[in-house]
Amino acid sequence: METNTSSELPPGFRFHPTDEELIVHYLCNQATSKPCPASIIPEVDIYKFDPWELPDKSEFGENEWYFFSPRERKYPNGVRPNRATLSGYWKATGTDKAINSGSKQIGVKKSLVFYKGRPPKGIKTNWIMHEYRLIGSQKQTSKHIGSMRLDDWVLCRIYKKKQMGKTLQQKEEYSTLQFNDSTITNNDGEQEMMNMNLPRTCSLTYLLDMNHFGPILSDGSTFDFQIHNSNTGIDPFLKPQPVEINNYYEADSQSTITNQSIFVKQMHNYLG
Known part of the structure; x- marks a missing residue:
């Protein structure tokens, strides 16, 4: 389901919710069929697309994009999600982070990295996903015997990590500067080392x-x-x-x- 949300947002609107706000005000409302504070998160099965195709599925967002997505089982009787896409797969990294509201745990946040190809020889990319799910959501869907649905809804935040560090050109300029500082020019125009x-x-x-x-x-x-x-x-x-x-x-x-x-x-x- 895709809706036109650009006309509903006020000028200068920025969407930077916290982890707690994403679960309390958006994922909980989506799971209980209640309206969200702003209709800016579309419903997309993200595993049917590669990550570079997803920005076009959302009308809001420049550097990061949010989606409500279902999750399917990898095996009929298992609890592992199927994270394969057309060109690769999402791989979990690190440990899950508990999301609390006050003293109560309300959800879980998982970080994933996209790999091109098929495991175990996939090539790591810069595409990152934060997946938010509710506590106890899998218990509700498990009531349907024989269903491949693992979660009705999870909330996914997807973005592309920027490259950090010095570029090759900066390193070359730094080396040239060091060389010029350590040389002098004699009467014939030749370079001689000053540290003789x-x-x-x-x-x-x-x-x-x-x-x-x-x-x-x-x-x-x-x-x-x-x-x-x-x-x-x-x-x-x-x-x-x-x-x-x-x-x-x-x-x-x-x-x-x-x-x-x-x-x-x-x-x-x-x-x-």
Whole structure:
């Protein structure tokens, strides 16, 4: 039974009942053929449809949908419900939750997850169902001998769980940011790691080998530099070793050799 309820609801209406309200004001009234406070829950046999088909069966709801549904037995003489649908089945998860009104238990809430395929090789989906049933409802239907009806009515709340956590794109952006923070650009435009640690004892020859002070200018110009023992790890009491310049720099002209000699002499005097 499907009814048009959109014209009966006031503007801005939101349906967010508690578990107790769903049983006391809706499921109890439905089971006793009394009118509900609002006619917004349709009667649908949900097990004849897959969960993604159910939103079209209700004219109310955007992120969750409510239905009154009967339950059938899986076996003629058993009490297990038949939860199979066209493309899969609903599987119970966790333990049943008792719903109380004051100090009296009035119903039970069961959580279920929809699986595609057939057990035990079904594929879990994000479709969730909360099934509410009254206490003692199965005793009333069991009076009909040979009937496959297990419950005349249960109330089902169905929704699709959203995915949580970081996306792959966010993880890639985070990794790229970490890499950029740990690199520097040298004069040739190449990337070098900033966490290169110099040894505690290193000679001027080693520093020139590593090109730590940059290239020596060959045009006769000078440049300023500062050496911090805490950053470079240079021992000021270590006697510098002779430098073989020709192994690392080509003397294209006499002025280049002269500038290099002046630079080495200044370094010797500085490191003393």
